Amino acid sequence: MCEFLPVKSIINILCPVSPRPRCCRMVLCAVRRQLLSSSSSSSGGAWARLLHRHSSGCVHTNVHDFNQDEIREKLQAFPGGSVDLLKQESGVAVLTVNNPSRMNAFSGSMMVDLEERVSQLESWTDGKGLIVQGAAGTFCSGSDLNAVRAISNPQDGMKMCMFMQNALTRLLRLPLISVALVEGRALGGGAELTTACDFRLMASDSVIQFVHKHMGLVPGWGGAARLVRTVGSQNALKLLGGARKVDAELGLQIGLADAVLEVPRAEEGAGTQLQQAEDWLSRYTKGPAPVIRAVKKVVLSGRELPLSEALRTEKDVFGTVWGGPANLHALASKSKHR
Numbered sequence: 001m002c003e004f005l006p007v008k009s010i011i012n013i014l015c016p017v018s019p020r021p022r023c024c025r026m027v028l029c030a031v032r033r034q035l036l037s038s039s040s041s042s043s044g045g046a047w048a049r050l051l052h053r054h055s056s057g058c059v060h061t062n063v064h065d066f067n068q069d070e071i072r073e074k075l076q077a078f079p080g081g082s083v084d085l086l087k088q089e090s091g092v093a094v095l096t097v098n099n100p101s102r103m104n105a106f107s108g109s110m111m112v113d114l115e116e117r118v119s120q121l122e123s124w125t126d127g128k129g130l131i132v133q134g135a136a137g138t139f140c141s142g143s144d145l146n147a148v149r150a151i152s153n154p155q156d157g158m159k160m161c162m163f164m165q166n167a168l169t170r171l172l173r174l175p176l177i178s179v180a181l182v183e184g185r186a187l188g189g190g191a192e193l194t195t196a197c198d199f200r201l202m203a204s205d206s207v208i209q210f211v212h213k214h215m216g217l218v219p220g221w222g223g224a225a226r227l228v229r230t231v232g233s234q235n236a237l238k239l240l241g242g243a244r245k246v247d248a249e250l251g252l253q254i255g256l257a258d259a260v261l262e263v264p265r266a267e268e269g270a271g272t273q274l275q276q277a278e279d280w281l282s283r284y285t286k287g288p289a290p291v292i293r294a295v296k297k298v299v300l301s302g303r304e305l306p307l308s309e310a311l312r313t314e315k316d317v318f319g320t321v322w323g324g325p326a327n328l329h330a331l332a333s334k335s336k337h338r
């Protein structure tokens, strides 16, 4: 199994129809069990276990099981903007939400773009880090309200929600250390996007705000679940219940922001905020890609899996780096210190 071809993707290839007929679901459950057991000895098994845990819902005729292709087609009907990806030699990629005339709001086609960029990053085996930013000095103002108005029926709204929830879950699970570079405003789904990164760097004059309550909504892209895990349930309740504006100071205080970037002043020669973000991230991505990716994998499984599965995953991932080039090189250099 390809290192990052999640079990669910294989299942979708085998049976792309939705809802899946019961007989098909029974067969697919057997296939899923076989895939999980056959790849359990490699780190692929760890990934299969991790992803299975989150896709197992569809084993129980998950009501949210839907045909990705169907919603992808619907979303394409709402064009505008783009999600751009720059993969750099350094192993750090930059993902840019690019729709400045709409404060980088996600049009439907941009949601499809995002999922395609995540797929590209899942296949990027040299990657170590990722910076997610918005164009033109602001982060993202959530869903494009014009698109939201057009797909406001519950079925399509739910499908859009699941499409973005899946895309952001896969984004957070990338074996890359990711940071959201928050300049200007991150609102609604834009605030949720910040939580789909491992870290958040806020410009001193930026704001993160979960405005959903003002829309008569709650987060749907997974932002609530991730927010609780980031800042705790009490703070999450305050941010969601009060649609509270989180500035850089409050962000640091509650742990939503991991650092504050100074607004670059040309005369002081301070680099752009993207350069500052790359400098900040470099302390965690310095080193061989296999080791950096292994670090993210063991932390991710520790965060998402029950202890016994997390320990098994850790053992599997350890096995991929023990005796590897970086380990042997380190041992050789240490032997000189006798």
Ligand SMILES: CC[C@@H](C(=O)O)C(=O)SCCNC(=O)CCNC(=O)[C@H](O)C(C)(C)COP(=O)(O)OP(=O)(O)OC[C@H]1O[C@@H](n2cnc3c(N)ncnc32)[C@H](O)[C@@H]1OP(=O)(O)O
Pocket (backbone or CB within 6 Å): 101, 102, 103, 105, 141, 142, 143, 144, 145, 146, 148, 185, 187, 188, 189, 190, 211, 212, 215, 217, 218, 219, 220, 221
């Ligand atoms: C799961 C959550 C998800 C969902 O439910 O689908 C959502 O995210 S719902 C959307 C949540 N986001 C918002 O409610 C933010 C809406 N925008 C604003 O509050 C303001 O635009 C702003 C972001 C605070 C910026 O205000 P301001 O500086 O005054 O600029 P403008 O308001 O004039 O905006 C400039 C320009 O951009 C358009 N714009 C901004 N945000 C969106 C958006 N989310 N969708 C569509 N268009 C947006 C705005 O209409 C202006 O365009 P023009 O009127 O053509 O100049």
